[in-house]
Amino acid sequence: MANSSHQNSRPDLLSLLHIAIPIIQAPMAGVSTPALAAAVSEAGGLGSLGVGAMDSEGARKAIRETRALTNKPFNVNVFCHAPAxxxxxxxxxxxxxxxxxxxxxxxxxxxxxxxxxRSFLADDEMFCMLLEEKPAVVSFHFGLPSQDKINALKAAGIVLLASATSLEEGRRIEAAGLDGIVAQGIEAGGHRGVFNPDGYDEGLGILALVRILVQKTTLPVIAAGGIMDGAGIAAVLALGAQAAQLGTAFVACPESSAxxxxxxxxxxxxxxxxxxxxxxxxxxxxxxxxxxxxxxxxxxxxxxxxxxxxxxxxxxxxxxxxxxxxxxxxxxxxxxxxxLARLLPAADLVSLLEAELKEALGNMLARIPQG
Structure with missing residues (x-):
């Protein structure tokens, strides 16, 4: 992994998220479920709920159902697109x-x-529900809410993440005072998280994007896009990411609603x-x-x-x-x-990913010339 003083000075994301292993299940609105999020969190990663297509009461129900299955932290993801x-x-x-x-x-x-x-930008009921329920982590896709909402969620003790597809978006996330950046490469399944869908999208791949954000921002970086196994996780950790977010890898799990x-x-x-x-x-x-x-x-x-x-x-x-x-x-x-998808229960997949990660990191170290 990167070992510059700039890299070492940034917050430790795993400690911030209270997770044991650097694996995050992507929110996947319409496919993620309380059972899936809870299984991933129970296995030592960070499970996620995608509530962007729900109203506030549907999201509250999903949060409470997840809490009934685990007392571990999990992420709640909302959409911050410009209203239609x-x-x-x-x-x-x-x-x-x-x-x-x-x-x-x-x-x-x-x-x-x-x-x-509704977009979270115009959904005050969803905002109030999050302040009441206080999930451990809230993440934003397609952009950022108002600074007032960001400040209020942070004051409630919620860790805040947001997706970026470019350095400019990463810097906006950093300037807004969030806790981490989800670097979404062009390889990722689901919706591109670009802030302006009508603007220019360079289509950066995950390797280039992670390295740019690690070098040019001070926030912890989570890599997302095309990562399906432990070797992929090891690759992005070597570039300075502190965790990997996997979506497609979890769709085939029996706990998903696919x-x-x-x-x-x-x-x-x-x-x-x-x-x-x-x-x-x-x-x-x-x-x-x-x-x-x-x-x-x-x-x-x-x-x-x-x-x-x-x-x-x-x-x-x-x-x-x-x-x-x-x-x-x-x-x-x-x-x-x-x-590279595998048909496995979520907990088994997390365990396999952790074992593959350890093996890949060991192989990487073994290839480094000694002396």
Whole structure:
């Protein structure tokens, strides 16, 4: 690992998070469950709940269900995207474009799309709930809330993390006084955490991004993106990250809420490639390529509605196709190393990752010339 005075001066993230091993389960909204988060935390890592698609009472219920399963710390993740702006013409064009696919599967497209869940930026009920429940860790995706909210959550004793895809975003997280940066490489499954989805995205890979953030900021760095085994964790620790966040690796665990088709896609012998697409939700996200991702890039495709308004169309089309046994329009988020997924209970996976990490670190040390 990096051993500069700059690196050694930053806070010890594992002590801050009260975890024994540098493994964090990614929040994975819609797939993470209290059972999954609790199992990872009980095994010595940091489990996570993705509550960005929930209302405040749904999130409170998930937090309390997790606490009933573990007294260990866990993370609660919220979405900080700019609230959606409706564009009825654009939304109608997208629904008209998808209409033949609804008909093909015996469904009817929605007559109108809407914002299917609220951003944390505009959700005061979620903010008040977090202050009341006081989870050990809260993390932000897509940006940052107001400084007043950050200050209040910190004053409540909550450790705060946020995703960054660039140095500029990392520096904004640092300036806001958060406790750590989740460095999300382009390899990561799920939604890109870029603060401005319409701005330039360099698409930094995890190795470059981690090293840049370690060298150019003073906060602890958590590496996320394409990490599936202990060797991957060892690689990012060697670059100066203090922990690794794994998402796709935990989707196949029985404690996740992934359906049978999603699990089959992860474990298929001829696994499909992943792609970054806006077609499913209106915002760039990496998942398995399918019919809906193809439609989003077709030459005759209209402009895709904004996030998360487009999600309503994608979810409705998937629901119609699923009734006929098809998952070709599903949101099956997966990182670039999905081929390495293992079908294991979460606790067993954490134990295996820890053993692989120790072996990889030992092998690295053995390769260093002595004397």
């Amino acid at each position: 702006v409706a564009d009825r013409g654009r939304e109608k064009d997208w629904l008209d474009y998808l209409a033949p696919h609804f008909v093909k599967h015996g469904g009817t497209p929605p007559t109108q799309l809407r914002e299917i869940y 359906d049978a088709a999603y699990r089959a896609a992860l474990t298929a012998q001829d696994i499909r490639p992943t792609t970054l697409t806006r077609a499913i939700s209106g915002r760039a996200a990496r998942g398995f390529a399918n019919r809906l991702t193809e439609l989003g890039t077709a030459p005759d495709a209209p402009a895709i509605p904004g996030y998360p308004i487009a999600y309503g169309a994608g979810k409705a089309l998937h629901a119609a196709a699923k009734l006929q046994g098809s998952a070709e329009y599903a949101a099956q988020w997966a990182g670039q190393a999905a081929l």
